[in-house]
Amino acid sequence: MTLDKEYLEYPNRRYGMDHDLYDWSILQKRPNITWPNGAKLALWISYSLEFFPHDQPAKPFKAPGGMVTPYPDLRHFTTRDYGNRVGVQRLWRVLDKHGLKATAAVNSKVAERYPYLIKKLNERGDEVIGHGVDMGKLHYGGMDDSEEQALIKESLGVLREACGQPVTGWWSPAKSQSWNTMQHLAANGIDYVCDWGNDDMPYQMKEAGGNLWAMPHGSELWDRTIILDKKHNEDEFVEEMEDAFNVLYGETDRYGGRVLSIVLTPYVMGLHYRVKYLDKLLGWIAGHDGVWSATGSEILDAFKNQAK
């Protein structure tokens, strides 16, 4: 077996990226950003409300958190559902205690199945963003384009109808996209996506006529990643988040306003033995001067007003 000649050809070997989705740009070489009231750090707390169906297509892969055992996988189905019933209430209590805002990524199936949650989100003033139809229906390279358009229309249509919010943000299930996802999102009123983990600040996508922005919503400062994937304990979770805070906060004198994005999962961080560590962390963060707790679209608006 040998490799084709084209394996050593590099048609996209050129300045910048090897694709046209966004421009190459160095975080530390950009103009400094100022947040409202001279805040140093925008604190962006987001969490997901997800429905994991038993009959997930698992196509082309299973979303993290998806069913594991042979059908019916009651253990995973119910532990995920625990987050929507119990876990999220605990997250809300901690957020309220420290007066922090949040952004909720909601599967449209959750809005249909649990109208209570939508009512609560609106009462709380949490920003609702799109999160696909459910965790079984992924967007992925090679999927049928009309199928994807239908998923996006269903997801956003149901969510907007249910919550009455404009819903301008989007976090793809499993942070997975097709080559067309962003075009369809922009065409359906989405301003920002949470799938790209390559930056600590918002940046503009070239895709979809430049009407779409990537928000810094990485896969690292995420309870799922630190606690479930890396198996770090709760003290370590707090330590890592505090280290991240200190570094970003410290950088603001030189580089201007920064964003600390903390991503939470109700069925992970909302557990009984775990939530007190979130309380400790958020209390510690909220005790600092110059922290602006904001939703995704508030941060993006403040950013966009200065970026042009």
Add this chain to the structure above:
Amino acid sequence: MKPDLGLYDYWPYEGRPKIRWPNGAKIAFWVAPNIEFYELDPPINPKRVAWPRPHPDVLLASSRDYGNRAGHWRMMDVMDKYNVRGSISLSIGLIEHHPELIEETRARNWEFFSHGIYNTRYSYEMDEAQERAIMEDSLESVMKATGQKLAGYLAPALTHTERTMDLLAEYGFLYTCDLFQDDTPQPVNVNSGRLISMPYSLEINDIIVYNSYFGTPRRYGQMIKDQFDQLLIEGEDCGTVMCIPLHAYAVGHPHRIGGFEDALEYITGHSKEDVWIATGREIAEYYYENCYDECLADINSRKGG
């Protein structure tokens, strides 16, 4: 397939020549940031999949891109602070994609060594001409961009062929980072010329610690310090080499940079008589000049027991 490629001879750790690095240092220390370019839509290699998800694998590809956009500059600040130059394991294609990164590191007198053209193009199934083309491309591109004659090689994504070491020696590379049999350099058995294995690491490599051992960032810093302490003691006997391989897409995150900084502060706090802070090329050149013949003679004298 062969049971053993015979790239080096068995060489017991005990009783080796008492190597000393410059200033009589017992341990030669180098830092090797991998500055990599991962293509969003690379061609398929039959032996290894670049991305686990269908292209575009937005989740993983963007996590790699983080290193060049954000992480590198944070990592470089820390290295500047402790006056440590990097030896860059470079995806050669990045010279065209991100020349700013090359200019800034070159201005700091960092070394560049080849890590293939892209970290999404693997050596598996390459014929000899193709593998030669990678090395020639590397040599020419780095010379043109930096004026440096490449001295080191770490195969792209650690993908090798039976020929890799012979070709490196033929092209005049001084060292390979692909062999992990020892904590000191060792002559590699090649068809022509000379080549040494340079201790790199698949242990205190940030990716291995974070993603295989699931170490916390602070634990990573402690592992580095512990390894340094041990190799400093053993360096008294035989002159050891310690490398911290890094990936800015991992260590350059805000929650991780602190652990690395602690370790760098600890190591650079030692005297010049203890630790020689160098680049891969500097260690290799010193070794060829002062240690190669003696070590080779020792290896040959101990063959067969």
